[in-house]
Amino acid sequence: MxxxxxxxxxxxxxxxxxxxxxxxxRLVLHVFLGLVALGWLLPLLLAVYASxxxxxxxxxxxxxxxxxxxxxxxxxxxxSQADLPKYYLNTLIIVVPGVILTLLMASFTAFAIARLRIxxxxxxxxxxxxxxxxPPQVLxxxxxxxxxxxxxxWWLSDSLSLYDSYLGLxxxxxxxxxxxxxxxxxxxxxxxxxxxxxxxxxxGAGVWRRYWQLTLPLCRPALAALSTLQxxxxxxxxxxxxxxxxxxxxxxxxxxxxxxxxxxxxxxxxLAAGSLLVALPTLIVFQLLHKQFVSGLTLGSTKG
Amino acid sequence: xxxxxxxxxxxxxxxFGLGAAVLVNVALIWGPTLASVALSGTDWNGISELRWIGxxxxxxxxxxxxxxxxxxxxxVLWLAFLGLIATPFGLFCAVLLDRRLKxxxxxxxxxxxxxxxxxxVVGFIAQLVYSSDYGVLNAVTGLTTDWLGDSSxxxxxxxxxxxxxxxxxxxxxxxxxxxxxxxxxxxxxxxxGASEAQTFFRxxxxxxxxxxxxxxxxxxxxxxxAFDIVYAINKGRNGLExxxxxxxxxxxxxxxxxxxxxxxxxxxxxxxMGFIVTYLSQLFKEDHR
Numbered sequence: 001m002x003x004x005x006x007x008x009x010x011x012x013x014x015x016x017x018x019x020x021x022x023x024x025x026r027l028v029l030h031v032f033l034g035l036v037a038l039g040w041l042l043p044l045l046l047a048v049y050a051s052x053x054x055x056x057x058x059x060x061x062x063x064x065x066x067x068x069x070x071x072x073x074x075x076x077x078x079x080s081q082a083d084l085p086k087y088y089l090n091t092l093i094i095v096v097p098g099v100i101l102t103l104l105m106a107s108f109t110a111f112a113i114a115r116l117r118i119x120x121x122x123x124x125x126x127x128x129x130x131x132x133x134x135p136p137q138v139l140x141x142x143x144x145x146x147x148x149x150x151x152x153x154w155w156l157s158d159s160l161s162l163y164d165s166y167l168g169l170x171x172x173x174x175x176x177x178x179x180x181x182x183x184x185x186x187x188x189x190x191x192x193x194x195x196x197x198x199x200x201x202x203x204g205a206g207v208w209r210r211y212w213q214l215t216l217p218l219c220r221p222a223l224a225a226l227s228t229l230q231x232x233x234x235x236x237x238x239x240x241x242x243x244x245x246x247x248x249x250x251x252x253x254x255x256x257x258x259x260x261x262x263x264x265x266x267x268x269x270x271l272a273a274g275s276l277l278v279a280l281p282t283l284i285v286f287q288l289l290h291k292q293f294v295s296g297l298t299l300g301s302t303k304g
Numbered sequence: 305x306x307x308x309x310x311x312x313x314x315x316x317x318x319x320f321g322l323g324a325a326v327l328v329n330v331a332l333i334w335g336p337t338l339a340s341v342a343l344s345g346t347d348w349n350g351i352s353e354l355r356w357i358g359x360x361x362x363x364x365x366x367x368x369x370x371x372x373x374x375x376x377x378x379x380v381l382w383l384a385f386l387g388l389i390a391t392p393f394g395l396f397c398a399v400l401l402d403r404r405l406k407x408x409x410x411x412x413x414x415x416x417x418x419x420x421x422x423x424x425v426v427g428f429i430a431q432l433v434y435s436s437d438y439g440v441l442n443a444v445t446g447l448t449t450d451w452l453g454d455s456s457x458x459x460x461x462x463x464x465x466x467x468x469x470x471x472x473x474x475x476x477x478x479x480x481x482x483x484x485x486x487x488x489x490x491x492x493x494x495x496x497g498a499s500e501a502q503t504f505f506r507x508x509x510x511x512x513x514x515x516x517x518x519x520x521x522x523x524x525x526x527x528x529x530a531f532d533i534v535y536a537i538n539k540g541r542n543g544l545e546x547x548x549x550x551x552x553x554x555x556x557x558x559x560x561x562x563x564x565x566x567x568x569x570x571x572x573x574x575x576x577m578g579f580i581v582t583y584l585s586q587l588f589k590e591d592h593r
Contacts, residue, residue: 030407033400037414040468043429044417046440050432063432064443105328108321118318126584128325131333133580135529137551138573141562142339143332144555145350175332178325183587207314236422238532243556254424268432275428279421286420290413293420297473298480 051075051273058269074273078260082274086249087256088281093166094252095234098173099227105174106181106226107219111211113182114189115197125186132179140243143172147244164246172244173234181226184296188222189215225296228289232282253278337573344566361567372568375545378459382466382546383527390467391523394474399504401475402482412479416472423469427536430465455543462544466533470526474519481515482508514586521583528576547572 050063052070061068078084109128113121147163157165196218197210205214216223238254245251260266260274286293310318347357365372397415401408418426433440434451442448451461485508493503509516531548534540540549547568554565 026405029400029403029405033397033405033407033411036397037411040414040418040472043433043468047429047432058438062438062443063440105321105325109325112318112322116318118322122588124322124326126588127334128329129587130577130580130584131329133525133576133583134333134337135525135548135572135576137531137548138340138569138576139333139336140340140551141343141555141566141569142336146331146336171328172332175328178329179333182325206311206317208317232420236420236424238422238424238535239552242535243552254422257424257428268435268438271428272432275425279425282420282422283417286417294416294476294480297419297476 047272047276050269051276053269055267055269074270075277078270078274078277081270082256082259084253084256084274084277087251087253090166090250091235091252091254094169094173095231098170098177098234099230101170102174102177102181102230103223103227106178107185107216107223108211109178110182110185110189111215114186115194115210115215116207125182128179129183130179132176132183136176136239144243159247163244164250166250168244169240169252172240173237176240177230177233181230184226185219185222188219192218221292221295224289225292228285228292229296231285232293235282340566340569340573343563344570346563348562350560350562357563361564362571364564365567365571371545371550374543375547375550378545379527379530379547381459382463382530383524385460385463386467386470386523386527387520390470391474391519393467394471395478395519397471398475398478398482401479412475415475418469419472419476421469423466423532424536426465426469427533430462430533430537434461452537453542458537458543462534462537466526466530470523473522477515477519477522478512481512485511517586518583521579521586524579525576528572 046063049067050058051074052072053067054069054071054073057068058065109124112118113125144163147168148161150162151160152162152165152167154160156167159165162168162171192215197214200210200214235252236254237252241252241255257271257274257278260271344361345356345358346354347361348354397411401412405411421429431439431452436442436448436450436453439451441451449457452458489507489511490503493507498506529548530546531540531552534544534546534549535552538544540546540553551565551569551572554561554568
């Protein structure tokens with residue numbers, strides 16, 4: 001293991017051999033990790049490459065060949081043929097309220113569990129967290145039946161029931177992701193010094209004020225991490241929409257890819273372009289909020 | 305410590321906030337879960353009267369429903385593949401990346417990029433690579449194997465795609481765990497003349513125990529939850545049967561054998577609960593210290 005003394009401050013693999021005579025291992029390490037990283041990116045790069053080439057060309061030469069023509073046509077074709085703008089909007093209608101509601105409910109619950117010493121708080125935390133870990137299939141049937149039985153007014157759902165409505169999908173996302181968020185936030189809140197909240201209480205601040213004005217602003221890092229993660233998870237969902245939606249035009253964007261499959265013939269180059277367009281928002285979020293994404297994943301598993 | 309009693313307004317806020325949380329959780333998660341257990345003892349098809357048939361669904365499952373056993377086999381394979389190959393590889397990468405290498409950031413990003421992709425998209429990319437007539441794999445190797453269509457090999461191919469995503473996930477978690485290991489431990493071991501391998505296996509790895517449990521359970525849960533990727537490829541048929549797919553197929557499809565589908569769901573539930581309990585007891589044990 002590299003000792004703390006030999007902190008390599010941006011040393012080139014080659015140079016480090018001069019500094020420390022016996023370090024060919026470092027080069028091997030870089031070669032190995034470089035190859036692994038390349039291998040990991042390869043399928044994505046391949047999809048990008050395929051999406052830039054016309055079908056006729058790849059059909060003739062195969063995907064593993066030098067390009068004759070490169071074109072962005074497939075992107076515009078996927079964009080319009082799969083009606084992507086509409087489906088992006090559908091996803092947005094589901095994911096944005098989903099993330100906000102989840103975080104609101106989870107942060108209040110976490111606040112109550114971590115700060116207020118309400119009776120039974122441990123049981124609550126265990127039950128909520130366990131709910132997040134269930135395979136969705138375990139609750140699908142009764143949920144489906146329940147959804148068809150709950151009537152909604154026409155202005156909330158044109159199917160007149162929770163089934164096949166945006167609200168239904170939002171609710172199941174909230175319910176399913178809630179446990180994870182409560183768990184992460186409760187742990188995070190325990191690390192905030194209690195004195196702040198106690199001082200406010202002495203000053204006569206009520207529960208809501210201590211939650212909304214004192215605790216929540218201090219949870220910003222955890223909230224940022226969770227919203228990044230929740231955005232990605234809800235965006236990527238495939239199953240809930242499949243089971244709880246029936247109208248094709250209300251489906252989220254992950255399901256819209258099926259519109260690009262022909263009945264007899266599927267143009268994989270077009271599908272590649274479509275897949276990349278669908279993946280783009282999460283890739284952008286991941287690049288921009290890299291730190292939040294990683295800390296979100298590790299907060300949940302290693303307790304910050 | 306908080307000893308003051310809550311004002312009426314405080315109680316109303318608490319009641320509303322927690323009430324909503326509990327309501328949503330019971331109505332949409334635990335209620336339906338319990339209802340699944342109850343439905344698994346009936347032969348309901350969604351329309352008919354509820355009729356109690358005891359454990360007959362479970363008997364039929366084991367005896368007269370061939371996809372069930374291939375699904376069990378595939379789920380076990382899936383678990384073994386993720387657990388014995390993908391997870392150790394993720395740990396291995398984490399250990400390598402833990403040494404403040406230059407470019408470490410780049411390697412890390414590449415490894416966990418697939419984590420942010422929808423499994424549905426991963427499924428489509430898999431088709432691009434594995435397609436029999438113009439997939440890249442056949443083009444490069446010169447083979448004519450039908451990687452996704454041949455029911456004796458397609459599960460392996462799909463597991464590789466799933467592992468592609470799993471490795472990055474495991475790597476992040478282990479990397480965070482390794483960063484938290486006290487460097488003094490490693491130094492002490494090095495001063496005592498331990499080799500790197502010895503330091504890792506005798507000193508570092510044992511301190512990762514809580515993380516190992518968590519990764520183990522995440523791996524199991526991922527293996528039990530696996531669904532999207534096979535569904536995106538061929539709707540989980542012809543060699544790609546998984547328990548989760550069978551549940552969905554029996555319930556959503558035209559068959560609508562809800563009682564039967566629920567029985568499969570309950571089996572999934574029982575296995576998951578075992579691991580969920582392990583996971584939570586590990587997590588909450590730390591609280592007591």
